[in-house]
Amino acid sequence: MPGMAKNFWKTDPRDALKAGLTFDLSTLDRNGRPGWAGNKSRGEAYMAARGEELSDLQEKLFAEGRSGGERSVLLVLQGLDTAGKGGIVRHVMGMVDPQGVKLASFGVPTAEERAHHYLWRIEKQLPPAGRIGVFDRSHYEDVLVVRVDELVPEAEWQGRYDEINAWEEKLIAGGTTIVKVALMVSYDEQGARLAERLDRPDKYWKFSPSDITTRSKWPAYQQAYADVFARTSTEKAPWYVVPADRKWYARLAVTEILTQTLESLDLGWPAATFDVAEMQAALAKTNQASV
Amino acid sequence: MPGMAKNFWKTDPRDALKAGLTFDLSTLDRNGRPGWAGNKSRGEAYMAARGEELSDLQEKLFAEGRSGGERSVLLVLQGLDTAGKGGIVRHVMGMVDPQGVKLASFGVPTAEERAHHYLWRIEKQLPPAGRIGVFDRSHYEDVLVVRVDELVPEAEWQGRYDEINAWEEKLIAGGTTIVKVALMVSYDEQGARLAERLDRPDKYWKFSPSDITTRSKWPAYQQAYADVFARTSTEKAPWYVVPADRKWYARLAVTEILTQTLESLDLGWPAATFDVAEMQAALAKTNQASV
Numbered sequence A, B: 001m002p003g004m005a006k007n008f009w010k011t012d013p014r015d016a017l018k019a020g021l022t023f024d025l026s027t028l029d030r031n032g033r034p035g036w037a038g039n040k041s042r043g044e045a046y047m048a049a050r051g052e053e054l055s056d057l058q059e060k061l062f063a064e065g066r067s068g069g070e071r072s073v074l075l076v077l078q079g080l081d082t083a084g085k086g087g088i089v090r091h092v093m094g095m096v097d098p099q100g101v102k103l104a105s106f107g108v109p110t111a112e113e114r115a116h117h118y119l120w121r122i123e124k125q126l127p128p129a130g131r132i133g134v135f136d137r138s139h140y141e142d143v144l145v146v147r148v149d150e151l152v153p154e155a156e157w158q159g160r161y162d163e164i165n166a167w168e169e170k171l172i173a174g175g176t177t178i179v180k181v182a183l184m185v186s187y188d189e190q191g192a193r194l195a196e197r198l199d200r201p202d203k204y205w206k207f208s209p210s211d212i213t214t215r216s217k218w219p220a221y222q223q224a225y226a227d228v229f230a231r232t233s234t235e236k237a238p239w240y241v242v243p244a245d246r247k248w249y250a251r252l253a254v255t256e257i258l259t260q261t262l263e264s265l266d267l268g269w270p271a272a273t274f275d276v277a278e279m280q281a282a283l284a285k286t287n288q289a290s291v
Helices: A040-066 A085-091 A139-143 A154-158 A160-173 A187-199 A210-215 A218-232 A247-263 A276-288 B040-066 B085-091 B139-143 B154-158 B160-173 B187-199 B210-215 B218-232 B247-263 B276-288
Strands: A072-078 A101-105 A132-136 A176-184 A239-243 B072-079 B101-105 B132-136 B176-184 B239-243
Touching (some): A040 A072, A040 A247, A072 A085, A072 A139, A072 A247, A085 A132, A085 A176, A139 A160, A139 A218, A160 A176, A176 A218, A187 A210, A187 B276, A210 B276, A218 A239, A239 A247, A276 B187, A276 B210, B040 B247, B072 B085, B072 B247, B085 B132, B085 B176, B085 B247, B139 B160, B139 B218, B154 B160, B160 B176, B160 B218, B176 B218, B218 B239
Parallel strands (some): A072 A132, A072 A176, A101 A132, A176 A239, B072 B132, B072 B176, B101 B132, B176 B239
16 A cells, blocks of 8 residues: 555655765765665665555646656766666666656767767757656766866866756746756665676676776765766756666655656646537437447 | 465467467457366466566567677557556566567557558567567558558458558568567457446546447458458467457467467577686686775
């Protein structure tokens, strides 16, 4: 009985996890569970219950989009290899109707993508009205891997933070609610998860030799993430920095943040765009017809 | 316990539902449950168990695609309004990882789409390697609504059956397994489902006045569907005609057909494309590094 699941959120995770002015990534406990006072099984039960609410809200958002509404939601997922981005897609987004979700993954840019502005391939994947878009990696890679691997000169990536803020503000003005989530795994936990991928033949396909190269640049990535939070966690589109060593906590927290975000949209069922009584009469007429 | 769910399929639904040479749509019992000897709750339990297997198989297909494999699966869903296409997407495809599914809906063509060959917009939505593509309506609309509403001259749509067969054969040769499912609801059940959409304000958004117009052309649509089955149910890409008055049966049957289809692909985990021992050593080295 989902209704029976008890709520152990003592602090709204949107408050507990938001990267504010004083946020310090270097002191984040990546094994923590900020705001949640229950254990794992309580967390899983509450997540399932909230997932049903999320699914209902998503249907209302979809209905609104089908009836002329222009609002949408965009969940931006960032995190290093093994942080659990795919698990969020599978276990959180898997709770809602696939028809309401538009998923996009951003890997190494293709030649065509590199020939365009870095936001070009991102804009093509924005969610239409009524959908929840999910970005598995995003435009933030253009100030993360691009910075760490020096793929463009510093002057160029330095200008991108403000550009991204302005671009996101434009999206928000157009009706898109942006939810930015960074899954932060600890160095030790990343090592353990990579080791598992090398120990299990059913996980080999998730491993790439480049994962080790990326891991060897850990301090540079932490600095790059810290700057992302410092420079792009805005009032309208804040970053939620989620400790990700406990997968159940990260999934529970993202479920809650997303559900609360949809609740805040005050969604309702759209009014009929036709005369209901007239249509009922027309339908009754067809029901008398023989076929 | 999914493992406990008992299998009440007495006939493989791929045999029970395939539209063969002697298939006669006019005698189909749309309230039937061909091949399944259990009741609804048995059906729901077995569907959930098979859904877990479908999910595992989908992950293997995805892994294969990520490792250079070229195979994909395409589920084509056809059916009149209220037949339950959306319910299949939600309840069957909702059981697998959203990352492995590419969903496309085909509504009334846009001006740009009408300016191209009718297969142009379809080809753009084909599943990439490793994915299960799902078409909610499809190229078959070009011999259904297009025929019934006389949107092109008869000589034109008459030529499309062979063209579609040849096009599908090309897809199959390229590694795509095509599963064509038609959900066939009875006239009375469609009337009841439309009435519910007009009775419930949370369902208004699913109703369109054009649904009544389409319903009034029932006999023409039945003839058009019968011809689709007669002319495009090929050996390599047969039609499965699913009685859809019982939603639980239709979802159970599609789950079973899809799961058996993936089972028949003999999927396994891809071999490592790197030297596992070498990578384990490189990883161990990073684990000794301090960060």
